[in-house]
Amino acid sequence: MPGYALFALATTLTALLPLGDLGAGAAVVNAMARSRDGDREPLRRAITSGARALMCAGALIAAVGIVPACLGVWTPLLGHTGQPGADSCVAVAFALFGCGLPLGLGKSVLIALNRAHVALMLQGAGSVFALLLLLTAAAVHAPSAAFVASGFLAQCAVGVLCLVLGSRLLGMPLLRLIADSVRRRQPRARIRHLAVPMVVINAGSAVAYATDRLVLSHVADPTNVAVYSAGAQLFAPVIGLISVAGMPLWTLFAHQRESQDEPSRRDLLRLTAHFAAGGLVAAVSVVLLGPTVGTWMMHGRIQVGADLMAAFAALLFVQAINYPVSMWLTDAAGLRFQAVRVSIMAAANLALSIPLARLIGAPGPVIGSVVAFTAAVFVPSLRKALSHA
Structure with a gap:
C-alpha cells in the first residue's frame, strides 16, 4: 500500500x-x-x-x-x-x-x-x-x-x-x-497574448486538482491517497474521452472567428445540452461501475467507495457541460476571462479541500472541486458566452 x-x-x-x-x-x-x-x-x-x-x-x-x-x-x-x-x-x-x-x-x-x-x-x-x-x-x-x-x-x-x-x-x-x-x-x-492566460489557466487547474493527493497525504493516511488514486484512474480516461469530443470545437470556433461567423446563442445551448447528455451517461456509468472496477484493480486490498465515485461523477458532469463554453472562449479575451475565473476557482477549491479531506477523507477534495468549479468557472463562463453569442 x-x-x-x-x-x-x-x-x-x-x-x-x-x-x-x-x-x-x-x-x-x-x-x-x-x-x-x-x-x-x-x-x-x-x-x-x-x-x-x-x-x-x-x-x-x-x-x-x-x-x-x-x-x-x-x-x-x-x-x-x-x-x-x-x-x-x-x-x-x-x-x-x-x-x-x-x-x-x-x-x-x-x-x-x-x-x-x-x-x-x-x-x-x-x-x-x-x-x-x-x-x-x-x-x-x-x-x-x-x-x-x-x-x-x-x-x-x-x-x-x-x-x-x-x-x-x-x-x-x-x-x-x-x-x-x-x-x-x-x-x-x-504568442504571448494567448500563452500568458493559458499558463494561468493551467496553473489554476494544477492547484485545484493536482494538489488533492498532496493534501490527502498530509491530512489523511496513505490509504486515502491510494483510494483517491484508484478512483482517479477511472475518472481520468472518461474525462479524457469527453475532452477529445470537445477539442474539435476549439478548431471549429477558431475558424469561425477568422471568417466572422460566430456561433449563435442557440448553437451554444444546443452543444451544451449534447455534452450534458453525454456527461450524464458517463457519470452514471462511473457511479455504477466505479466501486467494483476500482476495488478489483486494487485486488481487493482497498475498497473504492460509492461516495468517492459519486463525487467524481459530479465533477465529470459539470466539466462535461462546460466544454462547449470553454472552447468558445478561446480567443485572447476569452482566455483572459477564463484565466481569472480559474484562479478564483483554484483558491476556493484548495480552501475547501483541506477541511473536507480532514473530515471525510478521499471524497473531500473532489467535492471541493465540484463546488468551486461550478460556482467560479461554469456559471460565470456560461453567462458571459451567452451574453456575447
Missing part, C-alpha cells in the same frame, strides 16, 4: 508545475485557423515559438526535480508517503516529464488538423505501452523509479508518433523544426 501511494504521488507531482504547454497549443490551433491557401508560415512560426519555450521549460522542470532529489529534500516534503527511494522516483518523473514537454506539440498539431481522435488512439496505445513497461519492471523486480518512469516514457513515445504523423499530414518536418527552435535565427511568432 505505501509503495503504491508513493508511485501515485510521484507520477502526479509534475502536474503541480504551473506551466502546461505554455499556451503553445492555443497558438498552434489559432495559427492553423489563419493559414490559408496552403500558407503554413503562421503555423511554422507558432510551432517554433512554442517549441523554444517548451524546451527551456523542460530543462527547468528537470532541474526542479533533480536538484532537490540530490539534496534529499523530496522525502520529507511527501509527508506520510515519503519512504526510501522517494527522491529518485521524483527526480525520474520530473526529468522525463521535462523531456516530453516539447514532444507534446504533436498532439496540438493533430487537434489543429481535426485529428483529435487520432491523438486519443495514440494515447491509448501509449497506455498499453506503459502497461507493458510496468509488467516488465514487475517481472524483473525493478526499483520504484522504473515503475514511475514507465508512464512518462510512454508519453514521450506518443509525442514522437504524433509529431511524425503531423509531419506527414502537413508536409512539414516537425521533429527537425522543434530541434532547430533553440536557434535564435529561426523566425518566430508572437
Whole structure:
C-alpha cells in the first residue's frame, strides 16, 4: 500500500508545475485557423515559438526535480508517503516529464488538423505501452523509479508518433523544426497574448486538482491517497474521452472567428445540452461501475467507495457541460476571462479541500472541486458566452 501511494504521488507531482504547454497549443490551433491557401508560415512560426519555450521549460522542470532529489529534500516534503527511494522516483518523473514537454506539440498539431481522435488512439496505445513497461519492471523486480518512469516514457513515445504523423499530414518536418527552435535565427511568432492566460489557466487547474493527493497525504493516511488514486484512474480516461469530443470545437470556433461567423446563442445551448447528455451517461456509468472496477484493480486490498465515485461523477458532469463554453472562449479575451475565473476557482477549491479531506477523507477534495468549479468557472463562463453569442 505505501509503495503504491508513493508511485501515485510521484507520477502526479509534475502536474503541480504551473506551466502546461505554455499556451503553445492555443497558438498552434489559432495559427492553423489563419493559414490559408496552403500558407503554413503562421503555423511554422507558432510551432517554433512554442517549441523554444517548451524546451527551456523542460530543462527547468528537470532541474526542479533533480536538484532537490540530490539534496534529499523530496522525502520529507511527501509527508506520510515519503519512504526510501522517494527522491529518485521524483527526480525520474520530473526529468522525463521535462523531456516530453516539447514532444507534446504533436498532439496540438493533430487537434489543429481535426485529428483529435487520432491523438486519443495514440494515447491509448501509449497506455498499453506503459502497461507493458510496468509488467516488465514487475517481472524483473525493478526499483520504484522504473515503475514511475514507465508512464512518462510512454508519453514521450506518443509525442514522437504524433509529431511524425503531423509531419506527414502537413508536409512539414516537425521533429527537425522543434530541434532547430533553440536557434535564435529561426523566425518566430508572437504568442504571448494567448500563452500568458493559458499558463494561468493551467496553473489554476494544477492547484485545484493536482494538489488533492498532496493534501490527502498530509491530512489523511496513505490509504486515502491510494483510494483517491484508484478512483482517479477511472475518472481520468472518461474525462479524457469527453475532452477529445470537445477539442474539435476549439478548431471549429477558431475558424469561425477568422471568417466572422460566430456561433449563435442557440448553437451554444444546443452543444451544451449534447455534452450534458453525454456527461450524464458517463457519470452514471462511473457511479455504477466505479466501486467494483476500482476495488478489483486494487485486488481487493482497498475498497473504492460509492461516495468517492459519486463525487467524481459530479465533477465529470459539470466539466462535461462546460466544454462547449470553454472552447468558445478561446480567443485572447476569452482566455483572459477564463484565466481569472480559474484562479478564483483554484483558491476556493484548495480552501475547501483541506477541511473536507480532514473530515471525510478521499471524497473531500473532489467535492471541493465540484463546488468551486461550478460556482467560479461554469456559471460565470456560461453567462458571459451567452451574453456575447
